[in-house]
Amino acid sequence: MTPLNDRISGGAIATLGAIAFLYGSKLPPVPGQQVGPAAFPMVVGGLLVLCGLMIVLGVGRHFEEVAEADLASHTAPEYLEPLPAWRAWLALLPPALVVFYALASERLGFLLTAGIMVLIASLAFGARPKLAVPLALIAPFVINLIFLKLLRVPLPGGMLPFPW
Amino acid sequence: MDTLIQAFGLVFAPEVMIAIFASAIYGLVVGSLPGLSATMATALLVPITFYLSPIAAIATIITASAMAIFSGDIPGCLLRIPGTPASAAYVDDAYAMTRKGEAETALGICLWFSALGGIAGTLSLMVLAPTLAEFALSFSTYENFWLAMLGLMCATLVARSSPIKAIAAMLLGLLITCIGIDNPGGVPRFTFGSTDLLGGIEVIPALVGVFALSEVMRSLTEREPPKLEHRKLGSILKGQIELTKKHPKQQVRGNIVGIIIGVLPGAGADMAAWVSYAMAKRFSKTPEKFGTGHPEGLIEAGASNNASLASGWVPALLFGIPGDTITAIAIGVLYMKGLNPGPTLFTEQASSMYAFYIIFLLGNIIMIPLGIILIRMASRVVGAPRSAVMPVIMVFCAVGAFATAGNNLFAVWCVAFFGCLGYVMDKNGYPVAAMVLGVVMGTMVEQSLVTSLIKSDGSILPFFSRPVSMVLAAMTITALLWPVFVWTWRRMQARRRVSMA
Numbered sequence: 001m002t003p004l005n006d007r008i009s010g011g012a013i014a015t016l017g018a019i020a021f022l023y024g025s026k027l028p029p030v031p032g033q034q035v036g037p038a039a040f041p042m043v044v045g046g047l048l049v050l051c052g053l054m055i056v057l058g059v060g061r062h063f064e065e066v067a068e069a070d071l072a073s074h075t076a077p078e079y080l081e082p083l084p085a086w087r088a089w090l091a092l093l094p095p096a097l098v099v100f101y102a103l104a105s106e107r108l109g110f111l112l113t114a115g116i117m118v119l120i121a122s123l124a125f126g127a128r129p130k131l132a133v134p135l136a137l138i139a140p141f142v143i144n145l146i147f148l149k150l151l152r153v154p155l156p157g158g159m160l161p162f163p164w
Numbered sequence: 165m166d167t168l169i170q171a172f173g174l175v176f177a178p179e180v181m182i183a184i185f186a187s188a189i190y191g192l193v194v195g196s197l198p199g200l201s202a203t204m205a206t207a208l209l210v211p212i213t214f215y216l217s218p219i220a221a222i223a224t225i226i227t228a229s230a231m232a233i234f235s236g237d238i239p240g241c242l243l244r245i246p247g248t249p250a251s252a253a254y255v256d257d258a259y260a261m262t263r264k265g266e267a268e269t270a271l272g273i274c275l276w277f278s279a280l281g282g283i284a285g286t287l288s289l290m291v292l293a294p295t296l297a298e299f300a301l302s303f304s305t306y307e308n309f310w311l312a313m314l315g316l317m318c319a320t321l322v323a324r325s326s327p328i329k330a331i332a333a334m335l336l337g338l339l340i341t342c343i344g345i346d347n348p349g350g351v352p353r354f355t356f357g358s359t360d361l362l363g364g365i366e367v368i369p370a371l372v373g374v375f376a377l378s379e380v381m382r383s384l385t386e387r388e389p390p391k392l393e394h395r396k397l398g399s400i401l402k403g404q405i406e407l408t409k410k411h412p413k414q415q416v417r418g419n420i421v422g423i424i425i426g427v428l429p430g431a432g433a434d435m436a437a438w439v440s441y442a443m444a445k446r447f448s449k450t451p452e453k454f455g456t457g458h459p460e461g462l463i464e465a466g467a468s469n470n471a472s473l474a475s476g477w478v479p480a481l482l483f484g485i486p487g488d489t490i491t492a493i494a495i496g497v498l499y500m501k502g503l504n505p506g507p508t509l510f511t512e513q514a515s516s517m518y519a520f521y522i523i524f525l526l527g528n529i530i531m532i533p534l535g536i537i538l539i540r541m542a543s544r545v546v547g548a549p550r551s552a553v554m555p556v557i558m559v560f561c562a563v564g565a566f567a568t569a570g571n572n573l574f575a576v577w578c579v580a581f582f583g584c585l586g587y588v589m590d591k592n593g594y595p596v597a598a599m600v601l602g603v604v605m606g607t608m609v610e611q612s613l614v615t616s617l618i619k620s621d622g623s624i625l626p627f628f629s630r631p632v633s634m635v636l637a638a639m640t641i642t643a644l645l646w647p648v649f650v651w652t653w654r655r656m657q658a659r660r661r662v663s664m665a
Binding site for chain 1: 212214215326328335338339342349380381382384385550551554563567576577579584593609610614617621647650651
């Protein structure tokens with residue numbers, strides 16, 4: 001039986017392919033030409049459906065098992081021990097902070113936004129406040145300096161513009 | 165001769181020299197930190213290259229990647245944790261040598277044979293690329309289409325995962341390039357009324373997301389590597405000349421395998437190291453010693469992964485087909501700098517090409533002194549707390565993408581999205597590199613396919629009837645069916661073993 005993850009991801013791929021195929025088939029043709037913008041999404045979508053179904057059925061699973069066993073034999077055993085499950089959810093933090101940058105940087109300014117991002121991320125990585133706070137104060141300044149002085153890219157000033 | 169002098173002039177400009185030196189240090193440090201790969205080092209450099217001259221921009225990528233592939237060996241030797249995936253194949257042997265008190269020799273082998281491998285790779289680039297360029301000038305859209313297909317298929321072949329998943333990942337990348345109005349009909353596709361999506365997904369934010377942000381995400385879910393003890397090291401290069409004389413076969417074989425794997429699209433330094441290590445073991449007179457601190461595998465794989473770096477540029481410069489993930493990023497930079505990949509690059513921009521060769525050689529030469537300095541400082545650099553490094557990288561992902569996309573916040577959203585996508589794909593065994601190849605090559609594949617079909621009035625016959633395209637088509641189909649052969653062969657072997665027992 002194929003692992004649950006493969007059935008889910010394979011199903012998602014097949015669905016995505018089907019959507020791409022249908023969407024592609026509705027694209028308007030270029031007058032006077034047999035092939036236009038519709039061809040490529042339809043081909044890719046169709047193939048994705050095929051791949052998705054094969055993944056659901058577990059085709060090619062054998063190759064993964066070989067590669068996994070190979071990798072495991074080359075990794076230090078203490079590195080392979082599973083970590084508590086809540087750690088997996090922590091992975092969502094970096095993208096969330098990047099989205100926070102997209103939402104807040106214009107209003108708060110680069111220094112403040114980046115400071116908050118560094119502080120939270122650093123604490124999440126298990127830093128003591130003794131390291132995290134100075135890092136959150138200094139790192140944004142240095143990055144701003146690199147972009148402003150070396151590369152001449154102004155970063156958003158916002159509430160707390162770069163002082164010079 | 166004139167072009168050569170011109171090329172030296174280009175390389176020895178102050179801006180380029182500073183770029184080489186700074187990126188060398190950057191590459192060494194990033195590569196030596198466990199969890200930060202050479203590809204990530206390159207992806208984070210792109211925003212910087214945006215504001216440099218074309219030669220300086222490419223120089224930073226060449227130097228930083230070569231340094232990072234070498235310095236990934238350092239934590240492998242000292243901690244048994246590969247600094248970059250390209251060092252993973254031989255950490256056992258490297259660490260076993262350190263345990264036996266031969267840390268200097270192990271590190272020396274990594275440094276010395278990395279530099280030699282890099283130089284061998286550069287020579288192959290200098291010979292192969294211009295020869296192939298002449299040949300490639302006669303290619304039409306049909307050949308270009310098959311070449312691109314062959315590139316995409318190779319990438320799925322060499323992925324250390326299920327070939328079906330690799331193909332799916334590659335197709336996903338192709339689908340991503342469909343977004344926007346940059347297509348044969350100029351109609352908006354998959355934009356869903358969004359003006360941001362009209363311009364399509366930019367390659368650079370996607371790469372930064374997939375290669376840098378998702379690494380930050382992954383490291384949050386993994387435990388911190390152990391601290392490195394400070395240790396006194398003797399002379400690093402002592403005995404390396406003898407080892408070179410003693411193991412010429414391993415070195416040359418490593419170089420050649422590395423060069424071949426580098427030229428194959430999509431397969432890079434990691435793959436080169438794995439294959440070369442396996443080769444060294446297969447042909448060794450003492451295979452039982454492998455994994456116990458035996459220098460042979462270390463020499464062969466160390467020579468191989470650095471050789472693959474330079475030869476990876478052959479398909480990248482000639483056809484815009486990435487030889488590995490690092491050149492996938494480099495192709496984006498080449499386009500950005502107006503050095504569009506293609507065989508004409510070698511005729512019209514000959515001095516720039518010579519400049520690249522010089523930079524490659526220079527990079528591999530300065531690797532030796534800078535590498536020794538880094539090894540001496542290793543306990544301080546490798547011990548840099550992850551909780552300080554990762555947050556800074558994360559901010560860099562956001563702000564770097566923002567700056568390259570002309571201060572557009574949509575790029576930042578893209579970074580976050582592709583970070584999550586890369587993470588989820590990796591956790592489920594979908595090779596991210598294959599998707600990236602699709603993203604980089606999608607527009608080219610579609611253009612060559614649609615133009616060819618328009619030329620032939622919708623007939624697929626010319627795709628197979630022209631001599632060169634016929635050969636390329638046969639190779640592509642072989643690549644597609646290869647996993648089936650492998651699977652059947654393994655099946656038969658297993659059955660034979662059962663019947664014998």
